[in-house]
Amino acid sequence: GPGTHVRADGKLSFTVALIEPDLTTVPLLAAVDTLRDQGHEVDVVELAEPELAVEGLAKGDYAISAEATGPALSAIEQDAPIKIIADVVGNQWALYGRSAVSSCDDLNGRPFGIFSEGAVATAIAKDWVAGECGAGKRPDYLTIGGSDVRAQALASGEIDATPLEISDAVALESSGASGLTKVVDFAETLPDLHPQTVYANTAFLTQHRGVAQEFVTALVREHGRINADPRHLVALVRKYLPEEDQEDVATTARRYRDAKLFDAAALTRRNVQGTIDFFARAGVIERGMTTRDAADLSFIEGASS
Amino acid sequence: MTAHQGDVVTARRRILDANWPYRLLTFVLFAAAWELYARERGGLLLPGFAETVRATSWLLADAELWRALYVSNQALVLGFGLALVVGVPAGIVLGRFRLLERYTDVYLNILLVTPMAAIIPLLVMSVGVGLASRVLLVTVFSVVMVVVNCRTGVRQVDPSLIEMARSFGAGEGRIWTRILLPGALPAIMTGARLGIGRAVTGMVIVELLMVSDGLGGLILRYRGLLQAPQLYGTVVIILAEALLLISLARWGERKLTRWARTQTTGGAR
Amino acid sequence: MITIQGLGKSFVGQDGTTVQALRGVDLEVAANEFLTVLGPSGCGKTTLLKAVAGLTPWDTGDIRIDGAPVRGPGPDRSVVFQNFALLPWATVLDNVAFGLRMRGVGRAEREERARSLIGTVGLAGFESKLPGELSGGMQQRVGIARALAVEPQVLLMDEPFGAVDEQTRRLLQEELLSLWEEHRLTVVFITHSMAEAVLLGDRVVLMSARPGRIADIVPVDLPRPRSGDVGSLERSGRYTEITAYLWDRLRDMHTEHRPSKAVR
Amino acid sequence: MITIQGLGKSFVGQDGTTVQALRGVDLEVAANEFLTVLGPSGCGKTTLLKAVAGLTPWDTGDIRIDGAPVRGPGPDRSVVFQNFALLPWATVLDNVAFGLRMRGVGRAEREERARSLIGTVGLAGFESKLPGELSGGMQQRVGIARALAVEPQVLLMDEPFGAVDEQTRRLLQEELLSLWEEHRLTVVFITHSMAEAVLLGDRVVLMSARPGRIADIVPVDLPRPRSGDVGSLERSGRYTEITAYLWDRLRDMHTEHRPSKAVR
């Protein structure tokens, strides 16, 4: 694509687009550094929204990006040249509520924080409500942007329950908010859902298979190191996100490891299809897309062999 | 020249003198350029003109749009109402008392230049995510325009009118209601007009960034789903609403300040 | 009766300099007198008038009306402003009724009185017009009607006909004279026009500038009533004499401002 | 020589109504004549002057200067505007030099000419002041100097002394007369003041309103030069006669606009 070119020395020059880097993104940055060590010139741009990254990927300005799976599937549905190639992090969403809340029925008519329609957290939450709540019982949805803001709203008692990411839950706990419980862990109820994935421009994938393979391999290796010792994640965070609160990071890292969420190679034909089906059920895409349309799992295979 | 030719000439002259041919011309050029660019180089986020028009009419038939309009406009109406209720008296006070004005001027400037988007998180943290923070943000966005224009308007009130009222024994209260308020009305209405524009911006931005409901929520959704035509259909509808409100304000302005036009020749043209 | 003693006032300008607008002004205006004030631009005429109206504070001296010190505007005085000071958003009727409204007169009564005064100044039929739709002379008459509506004992007029063309001005002068003759008000009338000062006044006060003070007071012994035919009065010998005297006095005062003789 | 034949012009107002500003105006102004124009407010005096200046188009009729039809502004004419029309951001020197600059005169030359004219109108020493720092009379003299700097054959003056107080006005009139006597210009001079029209003009054109047309042309057979002592001229019998005649004519024209007799 227009954003990628081969330099005179045979090495590549291309761009990776990331969305507001956080804990889950630092292994990607480490993988990028591996490619740089091999002599490739990799630009990392930070964008504000995943849609912007997808647009850039579709045009070929960016080679690789990683964030919410939903926009990528929407783009693929509109024939954008994009393929999912690896996992960023497993389903880390869990529903947190005030201590009085233990089931869906407790939330009937109570304020329930969600993100906008189409966002994965919203889809997960609504999916759960549809399956768990008794007939005619429904929470009172309140739309609030950002997992972090919802965490604040939960802490201040403005909402009774909301889906949160692990890092926000940890931040919430460490800030001393009390009386909160984990109502349901979606990693257990929706193990096939992979809300955050790595995806790439297909032209890049076909023309520079080797480099793409190196990237995925490096990512798998980083994830492996984190699972072996969570302090590796802490070290990565210190290197790439020096401003983060180190104590929270250590706790969060342990949680990720315990939940086995970091595994770039976790994608399979089955769980990719499961993810696609979930988004189709949530109305983000039409039914009928297959793993073959959306993903190229050969890099994962290449990394593990 | 025959009478008929004369008719043709006057008809042509009338067309050249009217405004609509030029409006139409730019609209056609604009639409064509948009459509061509989108066809040639369009991406996922850049719909064609025709697609957008279709999506707009589809949206207008959709109950959800009207619900979103209702939700968003609640904040708009309350927030802008609050901006008027707070801004007009504040503007009059600042216009009337120079000393106060000199000491608060720097804060008005700060309010005018502060990127509000950056403080939305702080606002939400302090006021919460309910209607209150949306209303407050709309107010914060629009109140400066109202204050600044009202202040200017009061300053432009002929001081001899105040003196005249005093000579007939009017106190400060009567001077406000009988002289300053009516005298500043044209400027206040201009401020209200600019304020409405800012209020619409505030309404959408708070929904985009924090409380993802209403029109901002629709934008987020269509953007998240990469449905560009619907995304820009929503934007078109927001712009149309802003223009509608502004022309409404202009109409009210003309009604309320008819007298102002007897005072000026209306500029160079 | 208005008594002004040792009146002094200075303004501090934007640039920090001080302008002595009035210094040591002593003046008595008798009840029912028609006093005209003449003087070069910026000599302090308006300042003097506003002080009497109670609209501006002064530095030194004392102003009394019938013995009572002036502390602010009062119902005994009303002002006709140099620049009309009409409310541009209010109709002729509302403008004329404004003073009455400020004094708490009820709607019915104030409209009745306003209507009758609008008739008096010859504006019947224009009650619902806005000031912007009137000619300068008509606007001035609205200002006069407003001042008269509150039935003051003292009428303070600041160049009331300054913006009006000469023909209309003549008509207004005649009207003012007959109003004054009828109601026996005390009038203080500022003007730039020598002819006007002589035709209207019992006495002409000549002021000089920097600092503003009274240079001369000239009694005008022309016969009254003068409202009948101002034109013929103007051709009388006595009128010509007084005017010539004033002209010389003013010319003396003006000499220093005169352009160089290079012209001729 | 200016020849005006059958001049007609109407304005369509904001509200769609048509005002006939001029109808069938015929007028000849001789070379070196000083013509004054008098008439009630809104009768079309300014419109007539602007038509001659080539600043406004007209509907019917014809204007020629020395036989050549007027199509726009030309270097033979210059205008002194009723409201001065000085550039508030430019110094006195730059304002006076403005016309020369527009005609492409080089900097050194135009400044020299401007300086000499500033001296002529008695403003030497004020070259670098801004208009806002001058009194009304001084501003007016800047406007006159600007108009003279381009050395026109025809000087078109629209109530040039309207905004000036009476004492200053008298001085300016005397200056204008001596300038005209020296340079033998053709002058068209609009005024509201009858006295001024008579004192300055060879002939007085009386206009009447709605539609604007010429009601009368009165020759003024007062002796020239009049620049020496305007004051004593004013006391002459012939002056009084002409003024009285004009006053009667104007009073007739005004009668319809007169306020009701209820006043008396």
Added chain:
Amino acid sequence: MKAPAAPISLAVGAAAWELTGRLADASFFPPLSTVLARLRELAADGLIYASLRDSLVNLALGLAVSLVAGLGIGMAMGRSRKVEAALGVYVYALLTAPSLVFAPVFFALLGAGRASIVAVVVMYAMFVIIVNTASAVQSAPAQLVEMARSYGAGEGQVLLRVVLPAAAPLILAGVRLGVGRAVTGMINGEMFIAVVGLGHVVTEAGGRFDSAGVLAVLLVVIAVALTATALVQAVDRRVTRWVPKTSRGH
């Protein structure tokens, strides 16, 4: 000389902030001293300087484009009814539009580089300059234009020698507003398209619930905006020295 009002009221405001911050003791409203301490930290990291330089380049480029285009279009709209009819609706629509919703368009048209952010700055700043310039040009006194024509001035000379100087005060008022808006646009562009410069610092701090960090950066931004406005005001004072005191409203 009057007492300098701005420093005094700023000092009062700072004291009030410090006091309420301490009394409220809320994480979202830290006292000024905490914010300043945070600012020192950020400055010591060198983060602020590097980001500021980046942001200022975006601002300068955006402002330059806004000024040239805004003055040009504004003048054309002010002088020609046809241009005004042709462009008026769009200008007013875009003046009041929530500019953020166009972020994806800029991204699609210009990518994530500097061009997009500069475009957002232009979007924020240009329209208010256009509108003010147009109405300034329209309200140039007709009598002065007529006077210039009477001396044979052509359209170009009328524009250069009469209309522009006469319109300067109002045009500069628009530029002042435009400069303030441009700073807002700069931050928003850096927060909502490519996350760079000061916008990057704010976004990161916001994500960490670091209120002191957000406010610290905001202080820098406001200081930039006020400096830029003060610069325009200085130009304004030079250019509009001739405006009589009375109409400037002291």
